[in-house]
Amino acid sequence: MSILRTAATAATVARTVLRSPAVRAGLALAPALLANPAVRGKARDLTLGAAYGAGVVARRIVKGR
Structure with missing residues (x-):
């Protein structure tokens, strides 16, 4: 999958997730x-853990090429 197609897919998923009522409620309560x-x-620990996990997945995908 090309980098452009991956970026377009990520943007589409983000747009879809942001339309969710649960996500909107969470964003409203965040402050x-x-x-x-x-x-x-x-929240910081969970975010760092998710970022690390995403990095692990990305390295596996890139390494597989």
Whole structure:
């Protein structure tokens, strides 16, 4: 899959996810939830873990070529 096609697919998925009512509700509540330092730390840890996992998957895909 070309890099352009991958980018277009990612943009389409992001647009679709943002239309979800659950995602919109979560984004609306984010400022109130992130005011708590414990929740902010947990969100940071989860984000870093997800980014690491995405990097692992990307390395496996690129290495397979």
